[in-house]
Amino acid sequence: MTVNGESGSTIQSVDRALTVLQLLARYGELGVTEIATKLKVHKSTAFRLVTTLESHDLVEQHTDRGKYRLGVGILQLAGATTAKLDLVQRAKPVSQRLAEIVGETVNITVLSGHEALYVDQVAGSAALQLHNWVGQRIPLHATSNGKVLLATVSGPRFDELTTGPLKRFTDKTVTSREALRAQVDEARRRGYAVAVDELEVGLTAIAAPICGADGTVVGSISASGPGFRITADRIPDVAAKVVAAGRDVSRRLGWHGH
Template structure:
């Protein structure tokens, strides 16, 4: 009896799964045909046609009108708007920050860019006896912190000129102090996907950060792990960096980001 129920429930569940795959493919490719969907899903074109017909009735898929292929419909915009409106970066990131801090036993922060400053909106502490101070709500000059440099790296040239004005204040001997040096650093961050800060804001403080993206792919925040030099040494940076990148990617996923698929 249980097996019969399982078989009866299996087909609708598979249909839902395939319908969601259709939406993911359209989100990735922008536009495609029934034939392409059929090949990627590994099902007959008639099955795909029935799926997109149902999705189209709910405005989740736009049917081609003479030319072009199937696209996401306006119903997706309504869903995205309702979801995005209820997603706070700090609320979504907190549990991920907590797990990262516990894993690394270091202080982890999430920062956004506001009023030309990097503002910390989320923090979690490790269990180490010598811990960092509370950074939530604190503003820091973005050129001198790992979080801030990640945020600056993903601005347009025009936005960067609006944010970075006047001279770059020097906090330590290692602080970036010229625009040329900052531009080179930001270009490297965009390429490698993370930022380091080696005693650039405070003597003895090291940090690494990675970008957080929203459902549009835009960088909306940065997640960092920071600690004293004797704990977060150069030898430890690769391990910490990889953990921070994974955590930032997880927050991005929870905000609706789907990385593009190559090939």
Template sequence: MTEDARSSGGVQSVDRAAVVLQILARDGQAGVGEIADEIGIHKSSASRLLAALQAHELVQQDYDRGKYRLGFGILRLAASIPGQLNLVQEGGSVLRALAEQAGETVNLAVQRSGYAVNVDQAMGPSTLASQDWVGSLTPLHATASGKVLLAGLGSDERGKLLKSTKLAQFTSHTVTKRSELERELAEVASSGFAFTDEEYEYGLVAVAVPVRDHAGKVFASVSISGPKFRFAPRDQPQLLEQLRQAGDALSRRMGYSGGPESAVTAD
């Protein structure tokens, strides 16, 4: 094979890989056959492309359904959320263990541009599971994860963020008054737990705890959510302890050397 031929083949492979990423970005997920049909290549060629992308963590496969979606290597390349890739890698086993214990959906979230961004999720064994929240931008003031992230900010930083963020109402239970929210965030900071009860969606209840980095700063949150008819976290002290331990375990994996924390921030 000549150098020009090898170069042409390499460019074609890169072009096809880029199209695969665009398809997954557009559709959220797709199977090998769907990708092959859209690009106009054989399924075996599409499978090799996906395997190469997966090896670089640019795509990942849902082993239950066999479909592919964008991987967290995309975030590493974009550098849109510092440390996120490492957080997800380290948090996977912690999230899965907690979801198995709780029997509900567990999410890992970070704060980005005034939203709580869900970066990983583990589903509990329940037959009635919550939706896939990975990649979702959710409001800080109306979600348990968001409240943990807000409470972890210094008062000046939190004040600036809330001043630029509209406290939109999603249900009749959403906290939309700044003074009321601040009182609740003080409780979150003191107890280490944030609760929401149908504040973002009717029927959805959640509880979250902080994840700290090596310097002790809250930079992520772990939450458990489930339907209100069966999930009442305030009445489940064992579950709350399991959640707290999960947050502490992930904090230690992120380099935090302090002991188990009850308060979110000292501010």
């Protein structure tokens, strides 16, 4: 009974905290007493709620009148979402065109924690029984997208992202950090990464970086398909098209480099 009670209490607290954010979004600024009245809770409960939200920068206190308003943490959360949505929207026509040209599946990914996160996917004409990867995460060390994203980070960040054992998915998966670093260095030099049979036997993928307006890499674009279609002699041609697509998306995001 105690566990259930604690669970219910926790959910109620989360619900009240979210309601506080909605109230501040609606009214702009509110004092603790006003928040307590609108929530129909004791003033001490309202104070604990805003104090917790304040510790996460989700609300801030207006020093002149002691009232609370939404904090910069809200902007950071919204900004992260907006950036991903903007990337998807700007990349969509390019992804569709690339999928049409190469006939294979095109994916857009971003670095999320220690993995790559799929944020968009377009099926090519040759793709059959397509698995929808949007919203799913993939390992950095065993994928072309992951290697492109790893190629953009600093040495210490690379070590952090590849700490611990690298999981083996197939006989071709790179599980040595030294070998992975060499592949990532090569991807950085040539402007794209290739993964053949590394995540899944029979799957070949080629990825290139996408830059934001300031020139930093914000994501990657890839074309992937079965090895019998993306053969070794076809990889250079597909890679050139993927790299061109990455530059096109980058320009749409405001990048003016070469």
